[in-house]
Amino acid sequence: MTDLDQFQSWIQRKATEQRFFAGTFWFVFSTLGDADLRRVLGSQTPLSGEIPLADWAATVSVRKRTGSSLQATFWHLPVCKDGIHVFFSLEKPSQAIRPIYRLLAKAGGKAHLFPIGHPLIKACVRVISSRSFEETYIVRGVSYPSRPYEGGADINLRPGNAAIFFHKLEDDKRVLKTARMRAPVDERALCEFTVSRVGCISFHKGAFAPLMTLMVGRLAGAMLASVKPFERAKGQFVSFNFSEPFFADRASYGNVLNALSRLPRTSVALLHVNPYFYATVTNYEDGGEFDVFITGHSAIEVQARGEASPASFLRLQDGLTELFRDTTVVIQDKPTQYHLRDLLEGRV
Amino acid sequence: MPSSLSNDGRIRTEYLRAQREYTAYDRTLNALAAFSFVLQRVTEIAEETTIIDFRPKLVPVDLDCDSYTPDGHFVQRGAVDFVLELKASWNEQDIAQVIKYAKSQQYYLPNQGTKGFDRKRCLLLGYQNLPGEPNMDKLFDAWKSHSLVFPLVVFRYSLEQAPDGDRMFFMRSAYPQNGSCPQSALGRAINSVRGFPVSVNSYKSHRPKFHKASDGVIPSYAAVLWWSHYARYYLSEEQKIEMAEKGRLRSPLVIPLHRVPEVPIPAGVEVPLGSKDVRHALEFLTKAKLVSQKKRARAFEIELKEDRYIRVPQNSPVSSSASDADIATKILVRWATQKVKSDDERRNRKRTTKVKVMIKGRRRRDTGSGWLFSKSSLTSP
Numbered sequence: 001m002t003d004l005d006q007f008q009s010w011i012q013r014k015a016t017e018q019r020f021f022a023g024t025f026w027f028v029f030s031t032l033g034d035a036d037l038r039r040v041l042g043s044q045t046p047l048s049g050e051i052p053l054a055d056w057a058a059t060v061s062v063r064k065r066t067g068s069s070l071q072a073t074f075w076h077l078p079v080c081k082d083g084i085h086v087f088f089s090l091e092k093p094s095q096a097i098r099p100i101y102r103l104l105a106k107a108g109g110k111a112h113l114f115p116i117g118h119p120l121i122k123a124c125v126r127v128i129s130s131r132s133f134e135e136t137y138i139v140r141g142v143s144y145p146s147r148p149y150e151g152g153a154d155i156n157l158r159p160g161n162a163a164i165f166f167h168k169l170e171d172d173k174r175v176l177k178t179a180r181m182r183a184p185v186d187e188r189a190l191c192e193f194t195v196s197r198v199g200c201i202s203f204h205k206g207a208f209a210p211l212m213t214l215m216v217g218r219l220a221g222a223m224l225a226s227v228k229p230f231e232r233a234k235g236q237f238v239s240f241n242f243s244e245p246f247f248a249d250r251a252s253y254g255n256v257l258n259a260l261s262r263l264p265r266t267s268v269a270l271l272h273v274n275p276y277f278y279a280t281v282t283n284y285e286d287g288g289e290f291d292v293f294i295t296g297h298s299a300i301e302v303q304a305r306g307e308a309s310p311a312s313f314l315r316l317q318d319g320l321t322e323l324f325r326d327t328t329v330v331i332q333d334k335p336t337q338y339h340l341r342d343l344l345e346g347r348v
Numbered sequence: 349m350p351s352s353l354s355n356d357g358r359i360r361t362e363y364l365r366a367q368r369e370y371t372a373y374d375r376t377l378n379a380l381a382a383f384s385f386v387l388q389r390v391t392e393i394a395e396e397t398t399i400i401d402f403r404p405k406l407v408p409v410d411l412d413c414d415s416y417t418p419d420g421h422f423v424q425r426g427a428v429d430f431v432l433e434l435k436a437s438w439n440e441q442d443i444a445q446v447i448k449y450a451k452s453q454q455y456y457l458p459n460q461g462t463k464g465f466d467r468k469r470c471l472l473l474g475y476q477n478l479p480g481e482p483n484m485d486k487l488f489d490a491w492k493s494h495s496l497v498f499p500l501v502v503f504r505y506s507l508e509q510a511p512d513g514d515r516m517f518f519m520r521s522a523y524p525q526n527g528s529c530p531q532s533a534l535g536r537a538i539n540s541v542r543g544f545p546v547s548v549n550s551y552k553s554h555r556p557k558f559h560k561a562s563d564g565v566i567p568s569y570a571a572v573l574w575w576s577h578y579a580r581y582y583l584s585e586e587q588k589i590e591m592a593e594k595g596r597l598r599s600p601l602v603i604p605l606h607r608v609p610e611v612p613i614p615a616g617v618e619v620p621l622g623s624k625d626v627r628h629a630l631e632f633l634t635k636a637k638l639v640s641q642k643k644r645a646r647a648f649e650i651e652l653k654e655d656r657y658i659r660v661p662q663n664s665p666v667s668s669s670a671s672d673a674d675i676a677t678k679i680l681v682r683w684a685t686q687k688v689k690s691d692d693e694r695r696n697r698k699r700t701t702k703v704k705v706m707i708k709g710r711r712r713r714d715t716g717s718g719w720l721f722s723k724s725s726l727t728s729p
Contacts, residue, residue, distance in 0.1 A: 266595070267576055279674070306616065342390070
C-alpha cells in the first residue's frame with residue numbers, strides 16, 4: 001500500500017468518524033523546490049506519523065487582538081510538482097486562513113496561495129470526467145456582485161444543480177467566493193467538498209480518492225496552465241486582449257477601475273485618466289504591485305514591479321475577466337528600437 | 349440652505365483646482381518618461397548619450413546655497429551638455445531659476461565628486477503653456493544681460509489625443525530669439541520645426557520610473573503616491589499579515605517621526621519620493637484628516653475610523669457617495685472638504701467669540717501644525 005493510498009484511507013476513515021469534517025488542502029504556488037520551501041518556512045513540527053504521506057509540517061499560532069489565539073498545523077503533502085505545493089490542515093478554513101498567511105509570509109514573497117478563480121472552480125464540478133455537469137449538486141454557494149455598488153455577498157443555499165447555478169452566476173456576472181458541491185463519483189458514491197476562491201479545497205464526506213485524483217491531476221494541470229503565460233512576464237508588459245473594443249469610449253475606464261477596486265485586499269490609485277488610463281495596483285495578499293495601462297481600444301496592459309509571482313498576475317487576470325470576459329494573454333516582447341527618422345516622422 | 353450650497357460649491361472649486369494642479373504635474377512626469385524613452389530607445393540619440401540623469405545636482409554659484417536640482421541632465425558625445433527643466437506654466441521666478449542653472453559651472457557626480465560642464469551646453473526649458481511674448485522677452489533679456497553664451501531653448505510639451513493613440517508632443521517655440529540646440533541627434537529632434545511626438549504606448553514602460561520630478565513634487569501628488577505606494581512599507585510584520593488576510597488593519601499604523609526620512613524606494617522607481625516629499629505628503633493627508641499628528645508621541649498616525657482603525661490604503665477613505673471613485677480622487681475630495689470646512693469653523697469662531705478667546709484660539713492654532721519637524725529633520729539625504 002503506497003503512502004498515498006494510506007492517506008486516502010486515513011482521511012476516508014476520519015470523515016466517516018466525524019460528523020462535521022473538513023480536511024483542507026491549501027494550494028501554494030512557489031518556484032522554490034520542496035527543500036528550499038521547507039527551509040524558508042521554517043518547518044519545526046515533528047511528524048508523529050498521524051498524517052500518512054506528509055513529509056514535513058509546520059505549526060503556526062496567531063494571537064488575535066481579543067487575546068485569543070488561532071493555531072493550525074499544516075502538513076506538506078508531496079503530491080504535486082512544477083511549482084504547486086499542497087498543504088493539508090484539519091482546522092476549519094476560517095480558523096486556518098490567518099495561520100497560513102502567517103506561514104507563507106515567512107517565504108518573503110516567494111510562496112503564495114494559488115487563487116482558484118471561476119474557471120478553476122468550474123473545473124472541479126465534474127470530479128470524474130464520465131459524469132455530467134448537471135449531476136453535481138451545489139449545496140451552498142457564496143457569491144458577490146462584480147460591481148461593488150450592486151450589493152453585498154449573497155449566500156445561496158441549495159441553489160440546485162451546477163449547470164443552473166453557474167449559468168445564473170455568469171448571467172448575473174457575480175463573483176463566486178466559495179461553493180460547496182456534492183458530486184457523483186460512480187453509480188452510488190458521492191463526494192462532498194468546498195472549493196474556495198482564496199486557494200483551498202476542503203473535503204467533507206463521501207468518497208475521497210476521486211477528489212484527490214482530481215486535485216493532483218486535472219486541477220493542478222489547469223493551475224499550471226493558467227500561470228504558464230505569466231512565467232516569463234518579469235519586466236515585460238502583459239497584455240490582456242479582448243475580442244471587443246471595450247475601451248473605445250473613455251467612459252468605460254470606470255468599469256476597469258471598478259474591476260480593479262473589486263479585487264480583494266488590493267488598493268488602486270488612478271494616476272491618470274485623460275486621455276489614457278494609468279493606474280497602480282497593490283495586492284496585499286501577495287505583495288504584487290502592478291502598473292496598469294490602457295492605451296488602445298481592446299487591451300489592458302500590465303507591468304509588474306519587482307518580483308510579482310505568476311499567481312499574483314493570475315489574481316489580477318481573474319479580477320478583470322470577471323467583468324470583461326474572454327481574454328487572451330500576450331506577453332509583449334522587448335520594446336522596439338527606433339531611429340531618429342522615425343521620431344521626426346511621428347512613428348515613435 | 350444657501351450656506352451649505354455655497355459650501356458645496358467651494359468644495360468643488362477647491363477640488364477642481366487641486367485636480368488641475370495634479371493633472372498638470374502628472375503631465376510633467378509624462379514628459380520626463382517620454383524624454384527617458386527617446387534617450388534610450390532612439391538609436392542615434394542613445395548612441396550619442398553617455399549620461400542620463402533625472403536627479404541631477406548642479407554645483408551652486410553661491411556656495412552657501414543648496415545644490416540646484418533641474419529635472420534632467422544629459423551628456424552626449426561631442427561634448428554637449430543638456431540641462432532640462434520642465435514647467436506647467438509661466439512664473440516670474442522662472443527667470444531667476446533659469447539664470448541660476450545657467451551660471452552653474454559644474455555638476456555633482458554620483459560618487460560625490462564634481463565635474464565641469466562640457467564645451468557646448470544647452471538649457472532646455474519646457475512649458476505646458478508657453479509664456480506670452482512679454483514674458484518671453486523678459487526671459488531672453490535676462491539671459492542676454494547675463495552674457496550667457498550658450499543657447500536657451502524654450503519648447504512646449506503637451507499630451508494629445510491622436511487617431512493612432514495618445515502621445516506626448518514636443519515643439520520648439522517659434523519665438524524669434526529662442527535658441528537652437530547644438531548639433532547632435534537629440535538637438536536635431538528638438539530643433540525640428542515640426543516638433544516630434546512620442547506615443548504613450550512607447551513611453552509607458554518608462555512612466556512608472558518617475559514618482560516626481562527631480563526638484564520636488566506637489567503635495568497632493570505626493571500624498572496620493574505615499575498612500576498608495578509607500579504606506580505599505582511602514583507596516584509591521586503583524587500588520588502585513590493582517591492586510592494579507594483581511595485587507596485592513598485593526599491596529600493603528602503609527603509612523604514615528606524619526607522614520608519619516610527613511611523613505612523606501614519601491615521596485616522599479618528611479619526618481620522616488622524623498623524625505624521632504626513624504627513630509628509634504630503626510631501634511632497634506634493631515635489636512636485631509638486621513639493622518640493625525642500625535643505630537644506627544646512625535647508620530648503620525650493613520651486616523652481613518654470607519655471600522656475602528658484603517659484600511660491602508662484600500663478602498664475607503666471617503667464616505668459611500670464616492671465609493672466608485674479611486675484613491676486619488678477620494679484624497680483630493682477629502683482635502684478640499686476639510687479645507688473649506690475648517691475655514692468655515694475659523695470664520696464662525698472669529699465672528700462669535702470675544703477678543704480674549706480669539707487670542708487663546710490663536711495660541712492653540714499656532715501649536716497646531718508645523719512644529720513636529722525641527723529644521724534638522726527637514727534636510728533630505
